[in-house]
Amino acid sequence: MNERSTHSMFEVTDLSVRYARGEAPVLRDVSLTIDRGESIALVGDSGCGKSTLALAAMRLLPKTAFIRGSIVLRGDNRETPVDILGSDERTIERVRGRRIAMVFQNPIGSLNPVMRIEKQLAEVLRVVRGTSRSTAKRGALESLNRVGIADPVRVGRAYPHELSGGMAQRVALALALAGEPELLIADEPTSALDGIVQAQIVELIRETQRQTNLSLLLITHDMAIAKALTNRVCVIEATRLVDDCPIDQLTAADRHAATARLIQAAEFKRSAAITLMERTI
Amino acid sequence: MTTANPTNPILWTDHASTSKRRNWLARSAAAIAITFILVALLAPLLAWHQPIVCKYQGQFYFPAISDTASRLPLVGSWFQKAKPFRFPSFDARTALEPDAFALWPPVPYGPMEMVADANRPASRRHWLGTDDRGRDVLARLIHGTCVSVRVGVYSMLLAGIVGIIIGGAAGFYGGAIDWMCSRLIEIMMCFPAFFLILVVMVWIGNGVTGIILVIGLTQWTSIARLVRAEFLSGRELDFVDAARSYGASGWYIALRHLLPAALAPTLVALTFGVADAILLEAGLSWLGLGVGADVATWGGMLRDAYDQIRTHPGLMTAPCTAIFVSVLCCHILGEQLRRSLDPRIGFSESRS
Known part of the structure; x- marks a missing residue:
């Protein structure tokens, strides 16, 4: 692992976070690395701190939070590394969207309810790519097309509440990918969606990765989604990173108890689904 | 997406009749307000x-x-x-x-011109009669509109700008800035506004600009509180974090995502505020601390009429009606705006 981290593009070292002085920490000494083009999953129960890690990686945690450790974005060897936690706000604003982007759990909530989709996309394009006002609208429709929306003109004119969850998540993905980031942080991107749409979104992310050499940090509690999208799984249990293993060694005998439990949960869900299917058919 | 369901006659007619009634109210209030503004803008074409x-x-x-x-x-x-x-x-x-x-012009007298005997009743030459110095009441009423509209609109513009800046800064930055702005708002609210304005008017003397500044710089507190609340709650919304994650700057988020949500309640409060400002100005002019004796104002007319309330009580009616109608108008408009802009007032409540 040490040998790998010298080439990694994104590095979290000994990250500890607490939201207020005197409160129990939400993350304790978490370290993980992501290589270029690699996809890793951060898996854990609800409340174990995985979303906090995502927010810390974007430096979106409240200013009152106490953060220790370091998060460094290296990117290519050509680029100078960015110290996410130590840099000033302007540097971070240029990193967000352009180099690290994020997809949130609640797709409709992550869109401004009173702005048309094409307008939001066009404005993000103007911010992250510097596209001119006149071409931004065309760019917006193109990026809608790229995330598999068959009817970009109609969807572009819609307001967020008029979209289905899956459609809104596609739009959110288009927004996140607008700046052609190197790393995509997906915070439970499929948890709010139903099974079929989950599969579609998973397929869309996989397809995007294939095309753009995007690194992915997937945050989920669902081992099945993790398996489908990533090649390495980091397990967080109660604020600590307890396991870090390649996807093909997940079922090895000496895995941590938390990993085993998460796999069990995924298997239970699958078998429950199969039972349900058998009963209804 | 559609509000009324034409296939359900009961629901549809019910909603339509109440909304029609409200429309009628709102439309007449808007028409009167526009008339006041036009009269204020074109006063010399009506009476000069x-x-x-x-x-x-x-x-x-x-x-x-x-x-x-x-x-x-x-x-x-x-x-x-x-x-x-x-x-x-x-x-x-x-x-x-x-x-x-x-x-x-239809009223061929200036507001300060002494054109006839004092206290003449309404006649064909002087439609609303003349006051204690033989000035035409209608001409004074028309030119008083200028002062009221100017004070109402400009002082609320000023209050809106100050309120949005201070409330926005408080809600957006939070922390120490919020603490300072909130304390400033509380200090301003603790002063009895009218007496503060009185003292300042005695100090800076008569003049429309002075009144506008004084009213604008004391009445912004409620706006600031509204904007602060909207910014505070807006800041916690998911799409604001999302916008940050796409690389939007703080200014962009404040202006593009937070301010539009705060504008609707601000507009409503400002409309009510215009009524308060008109009343304040009338009160100040009544006390002789307003625009000054060389300009016709509703409050000043009321003051002149008050001196002979026993002999010529009719002189009070014109300025009183003008003040009453303009204030009522602002309140109806504000209420209507509140109902149409507040998404929480849904179909069921708007029927009550």
């Missing part, structure tokens, strides 16, 4: 001591029009400087020959 068009020494002059133009907001100073048409330097009442061509 100079004619609209006249022929003087073989040349045509447009005294009332040029006076109207040079009093317009924003473009008035341009008219004064550029003088696109001849500005008269004569007093038409004395300078014009009796048989010269002159088209007078």
Whole structure:
């Protein structure tokens, strides 16, 4: 692992976070690395701190939070590394969207309810790519097309509440990918969606990765989604990173108890689904 | 997406009849408000001591029009400087020959002109009679509108700007800035506003600009509190974090995502505030601390009428009605705006 981290593009070292002085920490000494083009999953129960890690990686945690450790974005060897936690706000604003982007759990909530989709996309394009006002609208429709929306003109004119969850998540993905980031942080991107749409979104992310050499940090509690999208799984249990293993060694005998439990949960869900299917058919 | 369901006749007619009634109220209030504004803008065309068009020494002059133009907001100073048409330097009442061509405004008297005997009842020459110094009441009423509208609109514009800046800063930055802004708001609210305004008016003297500044700089607190609350709650919304994650700057988020949500309640509060400002100005003028005795105002008219309330009580009616109607108008408009802009007032509540 040490040998790998010298080439990694994104590095979290000994990250500890607490939201207020005197409160129990939400993350304790978490370290993980992501290589270029690699996809890793951060898996854990609800409340174990995985979303906090995502927010810390974007430096979106409240200013009152106490953060220790370091998060460094290296990117290519050509680029100078960015110290996410130590840099000033302007540097971070240029990193967000352009180099690290994020997809949130609640797709409709992550869109401004009173702005048309094409307008939001066009404005993000103007911010992250510097596209001119006149071409931004065309760019917006193109990026809608790229995330598999068959009817970009109609969807572009819609307001967020008029979209289905899956459609809104596609739009959110288009927004996140607008700046052609190197790393995509997906915070439970499929948890709010139903099974079929989950599969579609998973397929869309996989397809995007294939095309753009995007690194992915997937945050989920669902081992099945993790398996489908990533090649390495980091397990967080109660604020600590307890396991870090390649996807093909997940079922090895000496895995941590938390990993085993998460796999069990995924298997239970699958078998429950199969039972349900058998009963209804 | 559609609010009314035409296939359900009961639901549909019920909603339609109430909304029609409200529409009627709102429309008349809007019409009256627009009338007030037009009267204020075009006052010299309605009542002035100079004619609209006249022929003087073989040349045509447009005294009332040029006076109207040079009093317009924003473009008035341009008219004064550029003088696109001849500005008269004569007093038409004395300078014009009796048989010269002159088209007078409907009320051919200025607001400060003593044109008849004092306290004349309404007649064909003086539609609302004359006051204790023989000035035409209708002319004074029309020119009083200018002052009320100016004070109402400009002081609330000022209050809105100050309130949005201070409330926005408090809600957006939070922390120490929020603490300072909130304490400032509380300190301002603790002062009894009218007495503060009284003291300041005694200190800076009469004048419309002074009144606008004083009212604007004391009445912003409720706006600031509204904007602060909207920014505070808006800041926690998911899409604001999302916008940050796409690389939007703080300014962009404040102006593009948070401010639009705060504008609706601000607009409502400002509409109510116009009524308060009109009342405040009338109160100040009534006390003689307002615009000054050389300008006709509703409050000043009320003051003059009050001196002879026992002998000529009718003089109170005109300024009282003007104040009452304008304030009521602002309140109806504000209430209507609140109902139509507040998404939480849904179909069921709007029927009550």
